[in-house]
Amino acid sequence: MAADQVLDCSGLNCPLPVLRTKKAVDAMTSGQVLQMISTDPGSQNDITAWCKRTNNTLLGATAEGGKFIFSIKKS
Incomplete structure (x- = not known):
């Protein structure tokens, strides 16, 4: 599924992402x-916890080359 928006939080630490x-x-x-x-x-x-708490859907999560990529569908 293609993303409607891309948000790059590279270099940011918790809780900023x-x-x-x-x-x-x-x-x-x-x-x-x-x-x-x-x-x-x-x-x-x-x-993962935020999606469960907010009832948004985590469509997928992958890790590659030190980056973590999440696809989140708004409920």
């Missing part, structure tokens, strides 16, 4: 997809 993800998702409409890129290993657990 989650805070910026929240801000980006809040500005989107229901059904849109955000691709978030992070270099913070903690974001793997943080984004």
